[in-house]
Amino acid sequence: MTANAASPNHLQLTRDGQLRHFLTLDGLNRELLTDILDTADSFIEVGERSIKKVPLLRGRTVVNLFFEASTRTRSTFELAAKRLSADVLNLDINTSATSKGESLSDTLLNLEAMASDMFVVRHAQSGAPHFIAQSVTPGVAIINAGDGRHAHPTQAMLDMLTIRQHKGGFEGLKVAIVGDILHSRVARSQIRALNELGAEQIRVIAPGTLLPRDVESLGCTVEYDMAKGMKDLDVVIMLRLQKERMEGALLPSEREFYRLYGLSQDKLALAHPECIVMHPGPINRGVEIESAVADGPQSVILNQVTNGIAIRMAVMSMAMGGQVAERQQKLNELNELNERGLA
């Protein structure tokens, strides 16, 4: 017997299959993911103009709701919203309402009452954006800017954009994700995107303590030995290692982790000569990646940051488009009913 819960698709797509929230990549098909990438491509050009604005979200209010600290993600969301001509409000919730004991629902209902059109949500708990979209403010477009260990869909899509720019596409690609998969919302979204877009091989490289149980069910293969895992790679994605992991008895020491799973020039030499190096940031130099690699010719880490703005513009404009289309559709249906009533 299945529970009668809403599927993510039911929640984030309109009846016509348009995006209206952006919560997870689960359930989004290749066509829609490609559409996001193509839309982002068209926005890259906007960033190169002297006046970097388009009027797509003019008159709309976007609230950046960050329940967890972030500099880079929040700034790129803010820039993206401003380039779309939206009014932007930034709220760091750890320091305001919730510390006064107000519940998450109450905080959000107050913001909704200020006629917000879109919430960009980062939260430490997996599923928080789902909860908001489903139970709290269904009329506001919710963009997931990272929830717990669950998903970071805009990060994964900007990574896909970066890969497509350098490799032309995804067919036949061998990609590895290295490091702390267990705690990584980025890795979960990347694995999902790479599978949907048709990458040939997705490897996760990590010790057993940093892998979720049944990780293969996500659509990847496990490699404990980094030297083996690097063979023939087209793309290697390094993940940030949080210092807390040593305290939780998941790893013995940073030094041992770097020796076994850090990306050094020696290990990179085992991959395909044109292998690109990616990292969602912020980088721990000397913990998961050698400085010479991070700054080297194969690194595309700074392209990722630039692409972040374009991807976020794409997702925000598409979700707002879906919300508007849905409202219009409901209005039309209502009008039709009224007319029939008159006739």
Next chain:
Amino acid sequence: MSGNTISSSASLKITGGRLLDGHRSETPNRALLIRNGRIAATGEAAEAAGADQTFDAKGCVITPGFVDLYCNLREPGNGQKGNIVSETRAAARGGFTTVCASPETSPVNDSRAVTHLIQDGADAGSPIRVLPVGALTRGLEGEMLSDMAGLTAAGCIALGNGSRGVRNARVLRRCMAYAQTFGLTVMLRPENQSLAADGYAHDGLVTARLGLLGIPEVAETASVMEMLLLAEETGVKLHLSQLSCGRSVEMVADARRRGIAVTADVAMHQLVFTEDALAGFDSRFHLRPPLRSEADRKALVAGVREGVIDAIVSQHLPHESAAKQAPLPDTEPGLSSIESVLSLGLGLVKRGELTLAELVRGLTSGPASVIGLPASISQDEIADLCVFDPDANWTPSSQSLVSAGHHAPVLGQPLPGVVRLTLAEGREAWGGA
């Protein structure tokens, strides 16, 4: 029904239903005569007798009233989540005539005073029998023994730890040895807390995909093994409560073969749902122990079928809506389940996973024997009965539930099985609607 509410002083004749208890196979269309709170006659003698009132049970199944070994009535201390009146009424609606009240109240039921408070509340407002379970350790802190003999004298039916663990194995061993002195039953939910840690979902496919914090299977099985070994050594009567893993069922079966006095139960929702229920972050299915894999579910159902698991419990744990209105990890575990236990079970019968007789055994004679109660439909027995129509449907909704908590396992979908009449000691506890 002819006339008004059935009282214990009047006599009642129930005609036309199929009788079924856990001790024998189904008997079609036998009448029952109930007088002075007891079954006065069955069969032809009942048919021939006159009665003040009659109840036509055509198309219905008549079973002993259901017995729930693990239920939270929330009183004293958690009035926002439920109270004895609301939750025992919900139980009566579900066909239950006896519920064991978990000691996890506020304050914890670790003293005669709290036991009496629960009994007084039940005497004043419960339509069914409430049997308090005493706390195994003081304050359920897992450090000092509770006054087990005193609690038993006050009316506690067994000693338990509710949903909390006894972290220290030395304390657990001494609890068992002390309980064994007086022949008391200990009801324990097995969970190794250092392995469960901060988890709130089954460590498996869904946690991998959704990035939820997992409770590994071994958090339960390591604890089951420890409890079985300690029970073997101390000779205590051990009842393992709310099992969730297939491996636990195997271990219980092995222990029984070795002669260890162990019984076990499982929550009905563990027989029906799996980890997939969390796929949409539905906080209703935030449960402890968590819903596990399909293989575990099948093994638990087989455990009930084969009698390794003696009892099916409701694990009723009602909440106010705020407790569930948050991102999944921040919500409280538990369901308002007692009103739909029978219906979920009938769903299993419809799908051929259990027979009706196995289901009824798990709800009546199985749990009754764990706490030493009778549960059969025969002359002179106390008239604790449930009359239900297995072919009628009802649709649970937050408006229609009797429980103060509105987070039922199924909402807005029709379920089979409607309780027409619950009789507790011959009195009408639920008259159907």
